Amino acid sequence: MVAEVRGDHPDESAALRAVAQKLDIGPAEALRNWGKRDEIDSGQRPGMTAEESAQIKAMKKKIAELKRANDILKAAASFFAAKLDRPHTRS
Structure with a gap:
């Protein structure tokens, strides 16, 4: 118009x-x-087109999700590594 x-x-x-x-x-x-x-x-x-902008936003969201998942996996690995390092004691 x-x-x-x-x-x-x-x-x-x-x-x-x-x-x-x-x-x-x-x-x-x-x-x-x-x-x-x-x-x-x-x-x-x-x-930057609206489509490109939307793709970047979606990628940033996915990266954030992957970082959170990676942090959880690192914490789990540390937990299980500590469990394996401790000698087992029987009562």
Whole structure:
């Protein structure tokens, strides 16, 4: 919509404000950000796409899970190593 009405306004900011008002969207900056996101996702502007961002977020979550699992395994290994090192006493 912003691209469609851009010629009717003196600059992009005015076009953004007009469309934001027409769509009852809070600040026009939100509309500007959506436009930038669309340009990045469509390859018209450099940057990280929404898909790439989601993949990185998922990978970071998986790495955190693996680190927690690794810490648990290290603790278990230490526990069992200590058990093996202690002499068995019978009562």
